[in-house]
Amino acid sequence: MPNKTFFWFFLPTGLAMILFIGLPIISTGVQSFYAQHDQVVKEVKKCDPFGCTVSIVVDNEATTKIREAKPLGKFNGFGTYIDRNHLATEEIKKFWNETETFGEFVDQVTNLPFYKALIFTLTYCIFVTPNVLLLGFIIALSLNAISRKIRGPLIFGTILPMIVTPLVGSLVLFWMIDSQGIIGANIQNLMNDPYLSLKSSKTLTWITIIIYGIWHHSPFAFVVFYAALQTVPQEPIEAAIIDGASRFQRIKHIVLPHIYPVVTFVALISLMDNFRVFEPIIGFSAEGSAQSLSWLIYDNLVNEEVILFGSAAATSMMTIIGIAILLAPVLVRTWKEFKTAR
Amino acid sequence: MRKILVALLFLLFGTSAYADCNIKSGSINILANDFPALRTFVETSKQCKGSADFKVTHSSEHNKIAVPALTANPSEFSARIAANSSIVPLMNQDLIRPLDDLVKKYGKGIQDSQLITIDGKVMAVAFMANTQHLYYREDVLKDLGIAVPKTYEEVVAASEKIRASGKMQYPYAAAYKAGWNLAEEFVNMYIGHGGEFFKSGSAEPNVNNAKGVATLNMLKKLSELSNPDYLTHDSEAIKVEWEAGNVALMTLWASRSGTLLDDEGDANITKATKLTGPATVAGGNIPAATLWWDGFTLAKNRPDADAEATFRALAHAASNKKMVADAADQAVWLVEGFVPGPKSIGVIEAVKMGAKPYPMLPQMGLMHGALGSEIVEFLQGKESAEQALKDVEAAYTSKAKEQGFL
Numbered sequence: 001m002p003n004k005t006f007f008w009f010f011l012p013t014g015l016a017m018i019l020f021i022g023l024p025i026i027s028t029g030v031q032s033f034y035a036q037h038d039q040v041v042k043e044v045k046k047c048d049p050f051g052c053t054v055s056i057v058v059d060n061e062a063t064t065k066i067r068e069a070k071p072l073g074k075f076n077g078f079g080t081y082i083d084r085n086h087l088a089t090e091e092i093k094k095f096w097n098e099t100e101t102f103g104e105f106v107d108q109v110t111n112l113p114f115y116k117a118l119i120f121t122l123t124y125c126i127f128v129t130p131n132v133l134l135l136g137f138i139i140a141l142s143l144n145a146i147s148r149k150i151r152g153p154l155i156f157g158t159i160l161p162m163i164v165t166p167l168v169g170s171l172v173l174f175w176m177i178d179s180q181g182i183i184g185a186n187i188q189n190l191m192n193d194p195y196l197s198l199k200s201s202k203t204l205t206w207i208t209i210i211i212y213g214i215w216h217h218s219p220f221a222f223v224v225f226y227a228a229l230q231t232v233p234q235e236p237i238e239a240a241i242i243d244g245a246s247r248f249q250r251i252k253h254i255v256l257p258h259i260y261p262v263v264t265f266v267a268l269i270s271l272m273d274n275f276r277v278f279e280p281i282i283g284f285s286a287e288g289s290a291q292s293l294s295w296l297i298y299d300n301l302v303n304e305e306v307i308l309f310g311s312a313a314a315t316s317m318m319t320i321i322g323i324a325i326l327l328a329p330v331l332v333r334t335w336k337e338f339k340t341a342r
Numbered sequence: 343m344r345k346i347l348v349a350l351l352f353l354l355f356g357t358s359a360y361a362d363c364n365i366k367s368g369s370i371n372i373l374a375n376d377f378p379a380l381r382t383f384v385e386t387s388k389q390c391k392g393s394a395d396f397k398v399t400h401s402s403e404h405n406k407i408a409v410p411a412l413t414a415n416p417s418e419f420s421a422r423i424a425a426n427s428s429i430v431p432l433m434n435q436d437l438i439r440p441l442d443d444l445v446k447k448y449g450k451g452i453q454d455s456q457l458i459t460i461d462g463k464v465m466a467v468a469f470m471a472n473t474q475h476l477y478y479r480e481d482v483l484k485d486l487g488i489a490v491p492k493t494y495e496e497v498v499a500a501s502e503k504i505r506a507s508g509k510m511q512y513p514y515a516a517a518y519k520a521g522w523n524l525a526e527e528f529v530n531m532y533i534g535h536g537g538e539f540f541k542s543g544s545a546e547p548n549v550n551n552a553k554g555v556a557t558l559n560m561l562k563k564l565s566e567l568s569n570p571d572y573l574t575h576d577s578e579a580i581k582v583e584w585e586a587g588n589v590a591l592m593t594l595w596a597s598r599s600g601t602l603l604d605d606e607g608d609a610n611i612t613k614a615t616k617l618t619g620p621a622t623v624a625g626g627n628i629p630a631a632t633l634w635w636d637g638f639t640l641a642k643n644r645p646d647a648d649a650e651a652t653f654r655a656l657a658h659a660a661s662n663k664k665m666v667a668d669a670a671d672q673a674v675w676l677v678e679g680f681v682p683g684p685k686s687i688g689v690i691e692a693v694k695m696g697a698k699p700y701p702m703l704p705q706m707g708l709m710h711g712a713l714g715s716e717i718v719e720f721l722q723g724k725e726s727a728e729q730a731l732k733d734v735e736a737a738y739t740s741k742a743k744e745q746g747f748l
Contacts, residue, residue, distance in 0.1 A: 035745075036746040037746050039434075042461075046458075048458050049471060049635050057704060058433065079744075083740040085740045085741065091736075111719075113715070179570055284574075285520075285573075287520045288524075288573040289718075299715070306431055306705075307409060307410075308745065311741070
């Protein structure tokens with residue numbers, strides 16, 4: 001395609017992307033460098049049905065004046081990024097100096113909200129992404145091998161987890177693993193421990209969410225792989241069969257190299273999706289044991305009655321950077337291949 | 343047949359004639375939490391909407407919607423049913439309007455004690471009071487010869503006895519869901535220990551002390567007597583546990599007593615469900631509970647005509663003797679003509695015992711948020727009480743700095 005044609009072809013999409021993705025990201029970035037103005041408070045008398053007290057309120061007149069002068073807030077630079085609820089540089093320095101063993105240091109650091117969330121997010125990505133790829137590929141291969149007559153209904157059944165709304169899917173599982181639910185109660189019986197709860201143990205909650213993630217995302221990988229499998233040429237496979245190649249050898253030397261670009265694509269998309277894990281945490285009411293970066297943003301924006309725009313913006317920016325770092329190796333590799341291909 | 347029809351028509355006309363407050367214009371849109379008493383209140387105000395538009399959103403997620411919705415100009419809602427805690431962010435952002443004029447003009451039946459005044463201005467009109475107090479199963483306690491607990495130490499002892507008897511595995515329940523609910527339990531227990539959340543006269547946190555540690559230890563003891571899933575249980579979940587007969591002692595909102603004592607569910611459990619005041623803790627004389635009011639506020643970013651229509655409709659409910667008589671079971675109404683029934687024991691006892699109201703401070707929301715997420719690991723046995731409280735203070739401090747309170 002000539003460059004000019006491509007430009008005109010891409011223009012509407014490009015404009016929409018700038019408008020709906022680019023500008024909001026820039027605005028979020030700007031916001032992350034600002035904090036709220038110092039609150040002007042005054043002492044007043046407050047009366048309610050239970051009596052009167054003297055206590056403080058925000059002085060709205062004074063605050064409005066300051067706000068009108070500087071609507072963005074107080075410039076804070078990287079202040080929000082390095083405070084305790086984010087990168088916590090000072091705290092980490094302090095822990096490094098104060099703790100004696102490395103284990104103790106790690107304990108202290110992973111107790112900080114941002115690192116706690118980062119560790120969960122990464123663990124989720126590391127366990128879910130490869131398993132999704134593997135499971136999706138195996139399902140696609142098996143479905144591709146069975147009779148065409150029953151393939152339709154089976155494909156439909158396989159992609160059901162993707163059709164079910166994430167929140168509904170996680171809620172159903174949440175009720176099943178309740179200590180009185182069908183899975184929870186049976187595990188208690190099996191382990192003979194009436195205090196065992198999938199929801200109160202951190203490790204078990206993590207495992208549950210990860211299994212849920214694999215269950216929910218596999219159909220996506222399956223659909224893409226299945227479509228790719230339809231394009232595998234039959235001649236080399238037939239030739240391989242004649243040469244006496246086993247099923248495994250055929251997959252390894254013919255099928256996999258053929259659909260390799262698709263595997264990269266699915267890996268990229270899954271990584272991005274998994275890094276933003278959010279719904280299962282809400283669905284499983286797992287806030288206590290598992291927090292992800294996306295959940296931190298949500299928490300800053302809605303969980304408290306005071307909205308922390310700066311914090312939410314800073315975490316958002318760091319999530320974007322995190323995704324970029326995760327994707328970098330795959331992107332670099334694709335770029336190199338693209339160059340050699342030319 | 344015709345007689346019945348006439349009677350019906352008369353009834354219809356009769357009620358609408360009785361309720362019409364002659365509101366000619368304006369539009370009314372209310373945001374409220376979702377529990378029976380608030381539904382009754384809003385329904386009552388709807389009777390008098392006249393020719394005004396009337397919309398209502400009942401949502402347990404009301405706290406998340408309120409500030410953004412009222413910040414818009416014009417705001418999505420003309421009124422927000424708020425409580426001690428949720429009025430604070432609205433005040434902080436200057437999103438609600440003083441009601442003095444409207445009270446003077448249309449607030450005839452509203453009692454002075456219902457008015458929430460801040461700095462001399464009426465900012466809200468309260469109509470019900472709420473608190474968390476103890477519920478107990480009379481049959482279970484009687485069988486085991488346990489007296490009705492008055493302190494949390496007695497609650498622990500009683501629960502241990504019930505567990506030892508083999509009657510119930512998890513005899514105690516309270517809304518310990520990580521986040522807002524769990525923080526609220528801490529607030530109650532800390533106040534019961536006589537704690538103050540901030541150093542006097544400042545926004546500096548003050549929870550990392552002996553009282554804070556004692557509070558956490560008590561919460562932990564109680565959690566060990568609860569269903570192991572306690573960190574995911576909110577008020578609704580423990581209500582279900584209670585109705586399933588799994589629990590004999592429970593700390594729950596007074597406003598939920600109506601649904602516990604209604605005709606639904608096992609009649610034997612309902613019959614044996616009794617209410618008593620909130621418990622004290624650690625030999626303190628004030629209960630480990632906070633008093634709450636629910637009242638209505640009007641959005642600032644909304645035309646005066648809407649505010650007037652909304653106020654008139656809501657004031658109709660906030661001074662409605664018939665409503666408080668008909669719905670005496672649903673809440674402790676602050677409206678004139680309310681005769682406290684057996685379901686109001688909890689709140690009345692709490693007031694008698696000198697319970698404190700939930701602190702109405704601009705920075706309290708940040709403290710509440712920090713508590714809700716940072717004390718979880720202590721309850722899970724992953725860190726010490728001191729470390730958890732240190733984390734609470736640190737998390738609060740960085741948020742308060744960003745928000746300009748420190």
